[in-house]
Amino acid sequence: xxDIEVPISGESIKLGQFIKLASLVSTGGEAxxxxxxxxxxxxxxxxxxxxxxxxxxxxxxxxTMCAVVGVADDDDxxxxxxxxxxxxxxxxxxxxx
Numbered sequence: 210x211x212d213i214e215v216p217i218s219g220e221s222i223k224l225g226q227f228i229k230l231a232s233l234v235s236t237g238g239e240a241x242x243x244x245x246x247x248x249x250x251x252x253x254x255x256x257x258x259x260x261x262x263x264x265x266x267x268x269x270x271x272x273t274m275c276a277v278v279g280v281a282d283d284d285d286x287x288x289x290x291x292x293x294x295x296x297x298x299x300x301x302x303x304x305x306x
Contacts, residue, residue, distance in 0.1 A: 212268060216281035224251065225259040227269060231276035243271050 215231040222230070225240045228249065234240045243249050244259045250270045251261065263269065267278045 212275040212277050214277045214279035216279040217265075218281050221262045221264050222278065223259065224249065224256060224261040224263055224269070227263050227276075227278060228271055231269065233269065233271040233274050233276060248272060 213231065215227070217227070217230070225237065225244060228234050228240050228243070229237060234243055241259055244257055247255045247257055248271055249256060251263065252268055263278045265278050265280045269276055269278070
């Protein structure tokens with residue numbers, strides 16, 4: 210089974226954010242626990258730092274599921290940036306603008 214490549218915005222992303230983005234875990238709590246328990250590897254080495262910085266080409270695995278940090282195309286707008294996400298977005302407010 211081949212590793213999926215997950216594009217990120219910018220040049221780097223934190224480990225905890227990336228494993229959520231890549232759907233290797235479902236929640237931030239799962240990410241924190243998996244990292245703390247040594248279940249996450251970065252480029253084949255266990256990493257217990259949730260804030261570890263990842264760059265393009267880094268391979269991250271949680272158990273047997275793996276993903277590679279990719280680079281978003283300049284015209285690729287389908288990535289998720291947790292830092293700028295708006296959880297209070299109300300589509301009705303913007304529907305008629």
